Amino acid sequence: MFANLELINNFKKFDKLTLRTMTYANKILRINLETQEIREEPLDFEIVQKYLGGRGLGVKILYDELQPKIDPLSSANKIAVMTGPMTGTISPTSSRWCMVFKSPLTKNTLNDTHCGGSLGIQLKKAGFDGIIIEGKSPNPCYIHIQDSKVEILDASDLWGKDTYETQQKLKEKHERHSVASIGPAGENLVKFACILNDARYAGRGGIGAVWGSKNLKAIAVKGSNRIVPANEYAFKKVTRKFLNILKGHPITGTGLGLYGTPILTTAVNKSGVLPVKNFQEGIFDNVRAIAGETLRELLVKQVPCQGCPIGCGRSLKFEDNTTHLEYESLWALGPNCNISDLKIIFEASEKCNRYGLDTISTGNAIAWYMECAERGLVSDAPKFGDGDGLLKLIDDIATQTNSGQLLAQGVKNAAEKIGQGSSDFACHVKGLEMPAYDPRGIKGMALSYATSNTGATHLKAYTVIQEILSTPHYVDPLAEEGKAELVKEMQDVYATLDSAEWCKFTSMAVFSTLKCEVDIYAQLLTTATGFFIDSAEFKKIGERIYNLERLFNYREGLSRVDDELPKRFLTEKLPAGPAKGQVVDNSALLTQFYRLRGWEDDGSPSDRKLEELGIKPLHTSAKLQVALDLRDMDEAIKIAKSAVAGGVDWLECGTPLVKSVGMDIVRKLRELFPHKTIVCDLKTMDTGFLESEMAHLAGADIVCILGIAPDTTIVDAVGAGKKFGIKIHADLIGVSNPIERAIELEKLGVDYIGLHIGIDTQLRSGFDKVPYPTLKKLKESIKIPVAVAGGLNAETIPKAVATGADILIVGGAITRSANPEQATRRLKEKIREASLQNAKNT
Amino acid sequence: MRKLIKIILTFFANLQPLFGEEQVIYVEYPIRIIEIFLLFKTKEGIRADNVFLDGNISLKEDFNILLNGRHILAFNGLKTIINEDCEISFFPKIGGG
Numbered sequence: 001m002f003a004n005l006e007l008i009n010n011f012k013k014f015d016k017l018t019l020r021t022m023t024y025a026n027k028i029l030r031i032n033l034e035t036q037e038i039r040e041e042p043l044d045f046e047i048v049q050k051y052l053g054g055r056g057l058g059v060k061i062l063y064d065e066l067q068p069k070i071d072p073l074s075s076a077n078k079i080a081v082m083t084g085p086m087t088g089t090i091s092p093t094s095s096r097w098c099m100v101f102k103s104p105l106t107k108n109t110l111n112d113t114h115c116g117g118s119l120g121i122q123l124k125k126a127g128f129d130g131i132i133i134e135g136k137s138p139n140p141c142y143i144h145i146q147d148s149k150v151e152i153l154d155a156s157d158l159w160g161k162d163t164y165e166t167q168q169k170l171k172e173k174h175e176r177h178s179v180a181s182i183g184p185a186g187e188n189l190v191k192f193a194c195i196l197n198d199a200r201y202a203g204r205g206g207i208g209a210v211w212g213s214k215n216l217k218a219i220a221v222k223g224s225n226r227i228v229p230a231n232e233y234a235f236k237k238v239t240r241k242f243l244n245i246l247k248g249h250p251i252t253g254t255g256l257g258l259y260g261t262p263i264l265t266t267a268v269n270k271s272g273v274l275p276v277k278n279f280q281e282g283i284f285d286n287v288r289a290i291a292g293e294t295l296r297e298l299l300v301k302q303v304p305c306q307g308c309p310i311g312c313g314r315s316l317k318f319e320d321n322t323t324h325l326e327y328e329s330l331w332a333l334g335p336n337c338n339i340s341d342l343k344i345i346f347e348a349s350e351k352c353n354r355y356g357l358d359t360i361s362t363g364n365a366i367a368w369y370m371e372c373a374e375r376g377l378v379s380d381a382p383k384f385g386d387g388d389g390l391l392k393l394i395d396d397i398a399t400q401t402n403s404g405q406l407l408a409q410g411v412k413n414a415a416e417k418i419g420q421g422s423s424d425f426a427c428h429v430k431g432l433e434m435p436a437y438d439p440r441g442i443k444g445m446a447l448s449y450a451t452s453n454t455g456a457t458h459l460k461a462y463t464v465i466q467e468i469l470s471t472p473h474y475v476d477p478l479a480e481e482g483k484a485e486l487v488k489e490m491q492d493v494y495a496t497l498d499s500a501e502w503c504k505f506t507s508m509a510v511f512s513t514l515k516c517e518v519d520i521y522a523q524l525l526t527t528a529t530g531f532f533i534d535s536a537e538f539k540k541i542g543e544r545i546y547n548l549e550r551l552f553n554y555r556e557g558l559s560r561v562d563d564e565l566p567k568r569f570l571t572e573k574l575p576a577g578p579a580k581g582q583v584v585d586n587s588a589l590l591t592q593f594y595r596l597r598g599w600e601d602d603g604s605p606s607d608r609k610l611e612e613l614g615i616k617p618l619h620t621s622a623k624l625q626v627a628l629d630l631r632d633m634d635e636a637i638k639i640a641k642s643a644v645a646g647g648v649d650w651l652e653c654g655t656p657l658v659k660s661v662g663m664d665i666v667r668k669l670r671e672l673f674p675h676k677t678i679v680c681d682l683k684t685m686d687t688g689f690l691e692s693e694m695a696h697l698a699g700a701d702i703v704c705i706l707g708i709a710p711d712t713t714i715v716d717a718v719g720a721g722k723k724f725g726i727k728i729h730a731d732l733i734g735v736s737n738p739i740e741r742a743i744e745l746e747k748l749g750v751d752y753i754g755l756h757i758g759i760d761t762q763l764r765s766g767f768d769k770v771p772y773p774t775l776k777k778l779k780e781s782i783k784i785p786v787a788v789a790g791g792l793n794a795e796t797i798p799k800a801v802a803t804g805a806d807i808l809i810v811g812g813a814i815t816r817s818a819n820p821e822q823a824t825r826r827l828k829e830k831i832r833e834a835s836l837q838n839a840k841n842t
Numbered sequence: 843m844r845k846l847i848k849i850i851l852t853f854f855a856n857l858q859p860l861f862g863e864e865q866v867i868y869v870e871y872p873i874r875i876i877e878i879f880l881l882f883k884t885k886e887g888i889r890a891d892n893v894f895l896d897g898n899i900s901l902k903e904d905f906n907i908l909l910n911g912r913h914i915l916a917f918n919g920l921k922t923i924i925n926e927d928c929e930i931s932f933f934p935k936i937g938g939g
Binding site for chain 2: 112254256261262265266272292293464470471476478505508577578658
């Protein structure tokens with residue numbers, strides 16, 4: 001909580017603040033490389049308050065602007081180059097910026113790749129919070145920005161040059177500019193090409209290929225404006241406190257600066273989870289040769305990101321080779337390919353840096369190919385440990401020649417092409433290659449990789465901190481208990497850190513329990529931006545971003561099956577070490593995680609959760625509502641549990657049930673299913689306000705009233721809906737002129753219309769009495785969603801969906817089934833198939 | 843009858859300049875982890891309990907100790923009994939990734 005009275009009082013002294021003095025530049029630049037159009041757009045502060053900046057704002061922009069299913073390497077893809085409210089401020093580690101884009105490696109997901117180079121600072125100083133890059137330039141080009149001057153310039157003479165040369169040439173041409181560029185790998189559309197800015201890389205997901213596909217070689221920026229926080233006095237004061245926390249912690253104050261990230265190598269190896277030979281083993285025998293302690297002796301100089309007190313970046317020299325080497329690169333090009341020769345690793349790292357290749361994906365692709373050779377699946381691959389073979393393959397990948405053409409597609413695609421069971425040991429999630437921690441021996445990371453919206457990254461929830469490094473305290477890496485909560489908490493907090501643009505290393509010093517305390521971050525954001533952000537709001541922003549990313553994936557067709565690890569991790573036991581015998585079984589943890597997130601069992605965010613976060617649901621598929629028209633509470637609960645397990649969307653407390661056991665059934669279902677949408681069918685005919693309020697107080701999301709009721713009752717119910725946030729469903733049962741009345745009800749403000757053939761009518765005149773022509777007319781006459789009830793079952797549902805029903809209310813087909821869970825699953829499948837068919841037809 | 847067992851002590855990061863990379867000690871069985879701090883020293887002769895322990899009873903927050911690759915808290919903490927050929931690894935708080 002933001003509870004420092006002194007700081008709050010200081011706000012009062014600065015009451016002349018306006019939005020322009022916050023750490024935002026208040027403008028986004030939109031550049032279309034195809035039409036050469038350049039325009040400035042004002043920052044939408046309503047959106048900024050919800051998504052903050054950086055990753056969050058980038059995801060929001062792309063979610064709104066990208067058409068589903070576009071090819072990430074087509075001109076339809078866009079790149080959001082984003083800064084955050086911390087970028088360029090005096091807050092430690094705030095030189096960061098990021099790019100959000102649809103990833104060519106995963107095809108269906110977004111990726112956000114972050115960088116500690118100075119481009120973000122210069123962009124903010126030039127007066128822009130971000131750039132949206134669209135279209136494809138007809139010729140190689142680069143973007144030049146100097147304060148308000150923005151131009152697209154020819155880059156023909158830079159095309160083909162590596163990242164170092166490009167940076168040097170552009171810095172000679174544009175003095176004191178920050179330059180970000182791709183190398184030949186990006187030009188050649190290698191799907192895991194990356195971008196260099198200063199000595200730091202925006203590495204993951206294939207952003208380099210997206211630049212290459214747009215003929216964009218580089219961006220050079222210089223700005224001269226000052227970045228001023230909303231409350232400069234308070235911001236400086238909290239910054240000093242933050243700095244003291246970082247300096248006083250053994251990791252951020254001492255360890256990372258002394259040894260850099262390679263210091264992890266021995267700790268991860270000792271824990272038996274340092275992947276060796278494409279994740280076949282978890283212990284690297286010759287670890288001493290590549291250990292952080294050994295590399296410490298090779299230090300040329302520290303190369304920190306601008307203004308960073310931690311200083312983990314470093315330039316290292318071994319014999320004739322100097323390179324910037326991080327833990328992940330060291331592992332990917334070393335142990336994962338069974339190589340311990342530093343000369344080879346340094347040369348390989350330097351090649352990747354110059355070509356502009358993501359080292360994690362490169363090392364994974366080559367290790368996978370080496371295993372293919374070991375198994376006799378291919379004849380032209382080097383063997384594990386073949387350093388020269390590794391170097392040659394890096395050249396081939398970057399230039400897309402020989403077998404490099406195959407590997408340049410990423411391990412998922414390459415394995416699909418080679419076949420012969422090679423997908424079983426292609427180490428990725430959703431197409432993104434896996435980082436340097438074997439998930440079999442770190443259960444939190446297994447869940448973290450699986451549920452990451454962007455594929456196998458360690459940067460969405462880095463539970464290695466707790467599970468391997470025992471910071472802030474020990475957590476058993478082999479236990480599942482508490483991991484779903486930990487992963488969710490970290491995913492939400494990291495999403496906000498990525499949006500403010502802080503380095504996640506700071507969290508190692510900031511978190512003091514597994515609850516991931518964020519008070520200091522919240523104070524910094526509040527004093528910097530002028531928005532009041534307490535710890536709860538900080539985490540809520542992260543949760544919103546995580547859900548919107550998930551919704552993007554759902555829109556692209558991803559579901560629970562995509563939250564799974566490759567077969568190797570599920571069936572092959574780790575052969576030795578402290579995690580010997582371990583495999584991954586995420587099934588129970590996934591279900592627990594989804595519940596915790598308020599997601600459906602298929603891994604999609606529930607409407608209720610989206611509404612809570614202020615995100616509009618997709619409504620791509622009709623909803624299945626089970627009507628619990630029963631008498632007994634226990635029986636109703638039992639069926640509700642089965643229906644939820646089968647994937648039902650909404651639970652209805654039927655009128656007979658409410659009359660039999662009262663509103664307790666609503667309270668009980670709310671307690672059991674906190675994130676499910678609960679419908680309370682009161683068939684209200686009078687006292688619209690009172691009964692809607694009662695339903696709301698018991699925990700219902702939707703209350704059913706009778707459409708035949710007087711308008712005054714309808715108006716009162718709608719009023720209660722507005723006051724309490726409960727939705728009003730008007731049931732047309734018994735209405736003689738349904739179309740006319742539905743139009744009136746829509747005007748009166750109800751949220752749903754129900755076309756309902758009652759049970760008594762069904763019993764006398766047979767089931768499936770849904771009047772489809774009326775349904776069709778209803779859909780043409782009103783805009784609000786229409787629910788249908790009347791003996792629906794698996795056979796009749798496709799027709800109801802095809803006719804336009806938005807909500808399918810099913811009673812007996814579930815409640816009287818011998819296996820309600822299976823029946824629900826079957827109905828859901830039918831709805832999904834019918835919805836897909838509808839989408840195709842339209 | 844007295845039984846001597848061999849224990850391997852390994853040190854990492856900034857503990858290496860103090861203790862070296864590895865020390866091998868022979869101790870009388872049974873022995874608990876907390877008792878071995880009395881039995882090895884830094885290169886400069888400072889007894890290990892003065893480096894690692896708070897008031898000789900608890901491990902300072904700045905360190906993690908692994909027994910054969912697992913944190914000692916996965917067993918019985920400092921009271922864990924050590925067996926022949928155990929490897930005890932001493933780490934300061936480190937981070938990265």
